[in-house]
Amino acid sequence: MISRRHFLGTVLTSGAAFLGLCGYAVGYEPRYRLNVTRYDLALPRWPADAKPLTMALVADIHACDPWMPLWRIEEIVAATNALNADIVLLLGDYVSSMRRVPTRILPPEEWSPPLGKLRAPLGVHAILGNHDYWREEGPQGVRDALIRQGITFYENTARRIDALGHRFWLSGTGSMVALKDRHGGVDDLPGTLAQITDDLPVIHMAHEPDLFPDIPDRVALTLSGHTHGGQIVLPFIGAIETGSDYGNRFRYGHIVEDGRHLIVSGGLGCSHLPIRFGSPPEIVHVTVRPAGPVTA
Template sequence: MITRRILLKSLAGGVLATSALGGYAFGLEPRFRLVETRYRVNTPRVRTLLEGAGKPIRIAALADLHACEPWMPVSRIDHIVQKTNALNPDLIVLLGDFVAGLGRFRTATVPMRAWSAALGRLEAPQGIFAVLGNHDWWVNAPAVTSHLQAAGIRVLENRTVPITIAGGARFWLAGLGDQLAIPNGRGWYRGVDDMPGTLAQIGDEQSPAILLAHEPDIFPEVPDRFDLTLSGHTHGGQVHLPYFGAPIVPSRYGQRFAYGHITENNRQLIVSGGLGCSILPVRFGVPPEITVIDLG
């Protein structure tokens, strides 16, 4: 028999549990947690590349910084940079959305010169490369690009570059322009992405090619010349519930490209859970992450 006392205790326990989960989601996970999520990618072209390189190639990917106070201050960016450098990556890629994504739930923005200077302390022998995200375009894409370049970070805007590694082996790194860059005032957006122009810059058919695309929605259109596509943007939904997944994903494909390692038609996509927050400063079940990809 359920007595009034048992019922009140159950209700009180439910309230306390809800408060604890809310505090964790709004306070602890988005601001203080940081995990390393690792993937291994192997394709025929990658195997050929590694025969020349003699060792796996490590790529560290950082996505969706959304620098702002108090959720992503410079001190936290410095911590992320230190943790990334400690992984000894051969190459570091930044997948866009450096500027704040929160409007109401922030105390201040972090100046571009501050967060770009912190990112300028990233270290990788094959360099640091970036693409812009939709928020960067909506705020000031030229300024974001200028600050990244001043920090020694190369921005790939519909550009492709060869990366030469040990033994003279090489792969291609391509950066696609943002797909939601320019609002048209009616809830739709015009992209600045140029897939044919980007693809045309790849100079051979034998070397692996990696595509950086802020939004994963481009993946069904990605040619199979690309061995791997790396994306951010979704934040893994920011909230991921057991059995239900992410209730809200900023993608026209819903949960299909929300997070993780996806393989379709022999093409591979990795979607990072990202680091910061957009719309609401909440994360639950999708802690901020440094995404690590080992080729081979």
């Protein structure tokens, strides 16, 4: 038989472990952990004579006090700059959605100056995420704040990058769920890709990875955020929620389907609740290079 002392000890130990896990998921992982996740990709669509390209990806900041304060954003910016990537790409969701917990939503004029300190030889480029469109004030303030910081903004836009020996197209679409109440988006993938006028490789930014099934083979690499890697990923159970209509298919990481490549960042902040567990905040560092030997 189990003694009363043994039973109470088990209960207290289990309770302490539970409280410890809760403290970690609320107080430590979302606010203090910061991983750098690296991918080195040999892409079929990267020309054999093209230079390798390094990219730093920053996704899903969700700026708010005390869960994503200015000091944390400045820490993220410093860590991103330390990667010395050729180009920095911001994948959307700068604003917070945690209105049901005690928090102060940081306005664009507060969180954008730290992002203006990001540096890369090929510049800093950005799209918006669904929460940026869902602001009560609308997305224009977010767009304007990014542009004022010298960040190049994309919304169903494609631009050719031709500098420092790198030659490729960078494109970005609007959010697929930007129209929250009307359950629609502002993405225009065909119109975006129609702006590409030659056969140079294409890197495409799409906040939601659910666009990936529509991405043609013409695109060398698609980059997304939005899912937070699941945000809460439990042992033996998996992610509680992915924010994707495809469930775990595009939840996180490097995904290859029919020869097409997608990277989904786990992002940095929190959505709805200030909890991350099993999906630590991350900056993503990607190197892309030709699939075959580089010609001289």
